[in-house]
Structure formats: C-alpha cells, structure tokens
Amino acid sequence: MTTSTVLLALAVFGACAVESVEALTLVLAAGSTRGWRSAYEGAASAVVILAVLVLAVGVPLVHYVPIDVIRVVIGGLLLILGLGWLRKAILRASGHVALHDEDAIYARTVAELNSHPLREQKRDGIGFVVAFKGVLLEGLEIVLIVLSLGVSSHHLGLAALMAAAAAVIVIAVGALVARQLSEVPENSLKFVVGIMLSSFGVFWVGEGVGLSWPGNDLAILACIGGFLVLSYGLVRWLRSFVEKRTGVDTLAAEQ
Amino acid sequence: MNAITKALRTFGLFWWNFLVGDTPEIFVATLVIIGGALALKHDRSAGLVYIVVLTALTLSATVYRGRKRLS
Numbered sequence: 001m002t003t004s005t006v007l008l009a010l011a012v013f014g015a016c017a018v019e020s021v022e023a024l025t026l027v028l029a030a031g032s033t034r035g036w037r038s039a040y041e042g043a044a045s046a047v048v049i050l051a052v053l054v055l056a057v058g059v060p061l062v063h064y065v066p067i068d069v070i071r072v073v074i075g076g077l078l079l080i081l082g083l084g085w086l087r088k089a090i091l092r093a094s095g096h097v098a099l100h101d102e103d104a105i106y107a108r109t110v111a112e113l114n115s116h117p118l119r120e121q122k123r124d125g126i127g128f129v130v131a132f133k134g135v136l137l138e139g140l141e142i143v144l145i146v147l148s149l150g151v152s153s154h155h156l157g158l159a160a161l162m163a164a165a166a167a168v169i170v171i172a173v174g175a176l177v178a179r180q181l182s183e184v185p186e187n188s189l190k191f192v193v194g195i196m197l198s199s200f201g202v203f204w205v206g207e208g209v210g211l212s213w214p215g216n217d218l219a220i221l222a223c224i225g226g227f228l229v230l231s232y233g234l235v236r237w238l239r240s241f242v243e244k245r246t247g248v249d250t251l252a253a254e255q
Numbered sequence: 256m257n258a259i260t261k262a263l264r265t266f267g268l269f270w271w272n273f274l275v276g277d278t279p280e281i282f283v284a285t286l287v288i289i290g291g292a293l294a295l296k297h298d299r300s301a302g303l304v305y306i307v308v309l310t311a312l313t314l315s316a317t318v319y320r321g322r323k324r325l326s
Contacts, residue, residue, distance in 0.1 A: 072289060079285045079310065084278055087317045096325050140269065202310050209292045211302040223307075230311055234318050241322065 004203075004217035005158070007224075008149050011196040012159045015145045016166035018189050019138040022105075024174045026134030029109035034127025041123070042131030050139040054146060054160060061151050071208030074148040075201050081144070082197030089191035090231055094238030142167075145197070152204050195231065199223035280320060284313035 023043075031039035061070060091097040109130070116126050142163055150159030203220050206213055213219030275282045288309050295302035 076285050083281050209296045
C-alpha cells in the first residue's frame with residue numbers, strides 16, 4: 001500500500017465522519033420529534049440515491065474520461081472544498097467564529113420541528129423530508145469526496161469502503177451515546193481533513209497538468225506539512241487580533 | 256414551477272453554494288491556479304512553485320477576508 005493510498009483512506013474516512021455527524025444530527029432530531037419510521041425511511045431513501053449516484057457517475061468517469069482531465073478537475077474541486085474547510089477551521093480555532101456545536105443544531109432543529117403539529121398517522125412527511133434532505137445534502141459532499149479521491153487515484157472501491165466505514169462508525173456511536181454527537185471532535189477533524197483535501201488538491205492539479213512532483217506520492221506528505229505550518233501561523237496571527245481586542249492571551253488562557 | 260424545474264434549480268443551487276458560496280475568492284483563485292499551472296506545464300520547477308505559492312496566498316487571503324468580514 002503506497003503513501004497516497006493510506007492518506008487517501010484517512011482523508012475519505014475523516015471527511016465522511018464529519019459529514020455523517022452533521023447528517024445524523026438531523027436524522028436524530030427528525031426521529032425523536034416526528035417518529036423514527038419516517039426519519040429512517042427518509043435517511044434510507046437518500047442513501048439509495050447517493051449509492052446510485054456513485055455507481056452512475058463514478059464508473060463511467062473511470063472508464064471514459066482521460067485520467068489527466070479527471071485529475072485537474074478533481075484537483076480543483078478538492079482545492080475549493082479543502083481550502084473552504086480549512087478557512088472555516090482556522091477562523092474557528094482563532095476565536096473569530098463560534099465552534100460548530102451539534103447540540104445547538106440538534107436543539108434548534110427539534111424546536112423547529114415541534115412547531116409543526118404532529119398528525120396521528122404512520123408516516124410523517126415533515127420528518128421524512130428533514131431526514132432525507134439532511135442525509136442527501138451532507139451525503140452529496142461525501143459522494144464528491146469519494147469520487148474525487150477514488151477516481152483520481154484509481155481506488156474508487158477503497159474510497160467507497162472507507163466512506164461506508166466512517167458512516168457506520170458514526171451511526172453506531174450516535175446510537176450508543178444517543179444525541180451526544182457534540183463529543184465527536186468535529187472542529188479538529190475538519191481542520192485535519194481540510195489540510196488533507198487541500199494537499200490532495202495541490203498534488204492532483206500538478207499531476208493533472210503534467211508537472212510531476214519530486215518524490216511522487218511523498219510530495220503529498222510535504223504538502224500536508226506545509227499546510228500544517230501555514231495554518232498554525234494563520235491561527236496565531238488571527239489570535240493576536242482577538243488578544244488585542246480583549247486583552248486576553250488566548251494560548252495562556254487555554255493552558 | 257414544475258417538479259423538474261424545481262429539481263434543476265435545487266441542483267444548480269447546490270453547485271453554486273458548493274463552488275462559490277460565500278467564498279468566491281477561493282473559486283476564482285482555483286481557476287487562476289489551474290490556468291497558470293497549464294501555462295507553465297513546460298517548466299516543471301516554475302509550475303510547481305507557482306501552484307504551491309498561489310495556494311498558500313489564497314488560503315492566507317481568504318482567512319484574512321473572513322476575519323475582516325467578521326470583525
């Protein structure tokens with residue numbers, strides 16, 4: 001197993017774990033307020049659509065589109081996704097944006113769902129739609145990550161497997177700890193995965209246009225190291241603005 | 256609005272939010288990175304340095320813009 005395969009597996013797993021947590025929060029909110037049957041059916045319908053999408057788009061991509069074209073396009077998509085996640089994670093870590101709080105999102109969704117009267121019937125349309133939309137929208141990002149990393153490295157099966165494993169683990173943890181999804185270190189995960197997606201993006205854009213990286217796959221590790229140092233520097237820099245405003249040394253306060 | 260139009264609109268909106276959203280600078284910078292890399296594909300060192308430097312600048316700029324917007 002090469003370095004890039006291991007990194008690919010870790011990146012897909014981490015990214016899918018983050019998205020699965022967000023989807024599960026909505027399914028739990030829908031299930032506990034509108035009935036579990038509708039929530040399960042909504043989530044299951046979305047999963048079926050997503051699986052069909054991976055097969056319908058992924059398989060033809062692998063067979064009919066030149067690999068260099070795929071790598072450039074996918075490198076671009078990964079850059080957009082990875083830099084976006086990293087930006088959010090840096091702003092959160094530096095105290096400019098509130099940390100992502102699944103408990104707050106859960107409470108908000110439950111309050112919203114409770115404002116609609118519940119009719120006495122087996123299936124509840126609102127619960128179904130909330131669970132369906134939650135899983136479909138978060139799942140679409142998972143599909144994009146699976147297709148991007150899987151197709152460009154010829155490991156679509158492995159990428160899909162890692163995504164499924166992440167989803168199963170998150171669901172199992174969610175079922176066991178019931179609604180304690182805030183315990184999942186989502187902000188840190190987003191930081192790490194943002195760095196990995198951006199690194200793959202940089203790597204595939206270069207490879208796709210025909211610029212081979214020194215050290216081949218090892219260049220991804222160098223990119224990860226570079227992004228880590230840059231992100232740490234940016235967090236420290238942004239924290240200095242917060243410290244100037246509040247007069248509190250944020251690093252000392254954390255310790 | 257019929258169901259097909261609505262579905263197409265939702266699909267388009269998803270891609271718009273995914274690619275552009277509230278960080279259009281990342282989308283534009285990515286296009287510039289790819290375009291520049293294609294232009295420099297015959298000069299390996301310059302091409303690779305260009306990709307790395309521009310990506311680092313993009314991250315720094317988008318984070319700075321985020322801070323400015325939030326403060």
